[in-house]
Amino acid sequence: MEETANTNAKWKVKAFDIVFKADSFYGKLFDAVLLIVIFLSVLAVVLESVAEIRFKYGIYFLWAEWIFTGFFLIEYIFRIVIVKYSWHYIKSFFGIVDLLSILPSILAFFFVGAQSLMIIRSLRLIRVFRVFKLTQYLGEASQLSDALLASRKKITLFIGTVLILVSILGAVMYLIEPPESGFTNIPKGIYWSIVTLTTVGYGDIAPITPIGQMIASLVMILGYGIIAVPTGIVTSELNKSRYESMNISCPHCQAKNHSTDALFCYKCGKKLQSD
Amino acid sequence: MEETANTNAKWKVKAFDIVFKADSFYGKLFDAVLLIVIFLSVLAVVLESVAEIRFKYGIYFLWAEWIFTGFFLIEYIFRIVIVKYSWHYIKSFFGIVDLLSILPSILAFFFVGAQSLMIIRSLRLIRVFRVFKLTQYLGEASQLSDALLASRKKITLFIGTVLILVSILGAVMYLIEPPESGFTNIPKGIYWSIVTLTTVGYGDIAPITPIGQMIASLVMILGYGIIAVPTGIVTSELNKSRYESMNISCPHCQAKNHSTDALFCYKCGKKLQSD
């Protein structure tokens, strides 16, 4: 459900159009400025974490942090005020993200390091897709998420199988390898199995015994083979959704496989919709 | 073949429905409790392997181990008693897994470390797919395994070629690289080839000579290229099985694989729909 303006006051309608929508010139300008501020605030958090920069410019970051937090707080309250169903906005995905991007600054009073949580502000950058022809991107996103949703069960099955496999492999490697090679307990073994099966391969834990290396080789070839499975599933679903969109049948001759923008049947030449 | 209840006694039928099936409320409850117990027993094995935890809570794990083993033993005997064809259950996949999840505790008397084999209990977690709408998942699983089965020969051919390639590469690198870089014998070379070709890349063995690094680069580009092959095979099979599943069979000669807009059977030439 889209948010709607609180129609009691005229200025609220206008403010709503600027803050919540990106159709008018000022709406786009507001979103562009907001995105730049969000990006700068994220950049500040990232740079502040670098010791050399913090030591040199620490005081500026402290100021910047409070200005950004103040700006976001005002924006958050303003959004609550001008929206019709305040509670609906607060509960929405963007409402929660907007709140979460203010909280860490306040938490930083009590817990050292909490300001790193401000990185959560980067989630606000998702708004970027709204500025540049939102609908198109949403269409593409829904196509992608449809494909992922349709392959939900296959992927659950696949991940479930992988997790069971990985636990057994981790335990076997823990039994075979000496502690010197890093397999000091089963969780480490499971961690290694995942690192290997996904072909990441840090090398912080690696088998040193011949039998361990033999099993590792099998795991890798296996991993190489099953990397094909999720790819196959997603590709197949993306293809399928393409076919299905073509599956309206003609009311006159029952011919199928019409393309989505077809007005007339390609077989009998009659109109597809009786309108 | 599905297991069936030993119909001589009424309580056995009811017990069978609860223990072996997941349709009734108590059947689902039993499976849910069982899954939690299995998960806890697997977790206990994993955690016990961590030295710090074992030293602190070792005694509790010993107790937990015997309680879990006792529970699984009783469950196993109970399953044998209530099922109609006991031998058929014992020989089945789940029968063997159920037995294997009890054995390691007994083996642990004779061999130190054998309790790590209890991780095999995690295989029992496959039952989870039975609780949440089994049939759907089985359908998806059979679709996946059909695609893998259909590409069996291509994959055998692919793995055979890769294994021969990997042996030759391993020997070549053993000849070229000095022992300092880790290529101390041909098995190590083969291990390195597999680690590289599958793009895992631990870095525990890595070429140091220019000519060795040149060959390694070629292997990587090759590996990058052939990663496409299994993915292509599986995806293509998944697409194919989709086409085949859309096909109706001829009412006259039972021929399959008709295209969706076929009016006549391609084999016997008769009409497909009797209308």
Added chain:
Amino acid sequence: MEETANTNAKWKVKAFDIVFKADSFYGKLFDAVLLIVIFLSVLAVVLESVAEIRFKYGIYFLWAEWIFTGFFLIEYIFRIVIVKYSWHYIKSFFGIVDLLSILPSILAFFFVGAQSLMIIRSLRLIRVFRVFKLTQYLGEASQLSDALLASRKKITLFIGTVLILVSILGAVMYLIEPPESGFTNIPKGIYWSIVTLTTVGYGDIAPITPIGQMIASLVMILGYGIIAVPTGIVTSELNKSRYESMNISCPHCQAKNHSTDALFCYKCGKKLQSD
């Protein structure tokens, strides 16, 4: 727009055919010689960077560098002279690349190390595709770039999501892991996230705490899963473009995307073939 010869003088037309085209014998010969010279000049830059070779044969490389630069400079001026619209050539992709492959030698007077920029000459090797049946390769290239262009939005969406994810992961790991494991600041954490998510896995930064390794495992499985997404997108587009290329356009309304067995246009309802 293709370059055309400056038609005022006859020798210019002939020189243009040799230098800019690859149809005649001398045109092919010129391109072949040019490619060999380019390849040698690139090889010289690469070899000169190796300290042992530079110390031994440094003086020869200096000579070679100036001969190559002189040759390319003469070629560049010659191209400007014989082409009809000099400015159009200078602004074109190949014109800029040709200029860039001369500049670094001159820059090397002022900045030490600038001669390494001469590697940019390797871009000139793209001309190789012109010698061996250009048009075919261009067709294939356009097919590939069409597929990439068509999936532009999906890929932007995908990379945008990945970048936001990676920033958050980097900050979380920076908070969790001690500095000893290499997570000394958020940029390092983001770098690690990218190294892990793309399954590269150098191992220069790797989690050492159990909770860090657990999160890393989740990231890897996630990365393993989402590696399927871009592959699925590109494959699906390549398939799509194949379908579209099979389609005939309607002689009455020019509508495209007719299925291969269409008899009537799906848009205007008229017959497709006038038979």
Added chain:
Amino acid sequence: MEETANTNAKWKVKAFDIVFKADSFYGKLFDAVLLIVIFLSVLAVVLESVAEIRFKYGIYFLWAEWIFTGFFLIEYIFRIVIVKYSWHYIKSFFGIVDLLSILPSILAFFFVGAQSLMIIRSLRLIRVFRVFKLTQYLGEASQLSDALLASRKKITLFIGTVLILVSILGAVMYLIEPPESGFTNIPKGIYWSIVTLTTVGYGDIAPITPIGQMIASLVMILGYGIIAVPTGIVTSELNKSRYESMNISCPHCQAKNHSTDALFCYKCGKKLQSD
């Protein structure tokens, strides 16, 4: 061209059927024994390279080596004698492989380490596909190689682009990174680029400067994206070959998309071949 027996002598025909074919019982037996001997000889080469095993059982390996070489030599001469066109066999792929699997033992007299080249014998294992239903595997292999052949130009284009990209990246990293991080010359930089772009990621060379890590991150995301390209190409070709095999058109109504085993047109019901 298949080899044919030298028909002058009857025993030669029989010997030919046994040695070169795998249809009769003795033909299969010969191939099975040969494969086991080849596998054992390869295993001997691999195991001999392990220092501990060589020191202990060195003398046995020396004996085994000479027995295997003698056996292969006799087999090779025997093959030349019984085949009709000896020269044709000698020049064929298997003829060269058969010769190459004898040569290293003789070379080992003059060059230390040459016996490791005996690993080339593993190429003889390709014969395995002849024993187990050859024709089927050949069909699958030709399907795979057809798909690879059809995507030849796209893959050449792709690899050419990647090689140019990798040279430029290698030079850039050599300029940016200090020698301590391993980027001591441009070839090392190119090696690193390939290791990174293919997602192998040994970690023996890894950027340490922030700007180097930033470029590395870009390379990885790029590599992650372009891994999709070869997969997309191969998958798309495998799909295409499937479609093309369905592309016989009916001589009566011109309907297309008949399946490969169709006898009658699915549209008009008439015979497809006029026989």
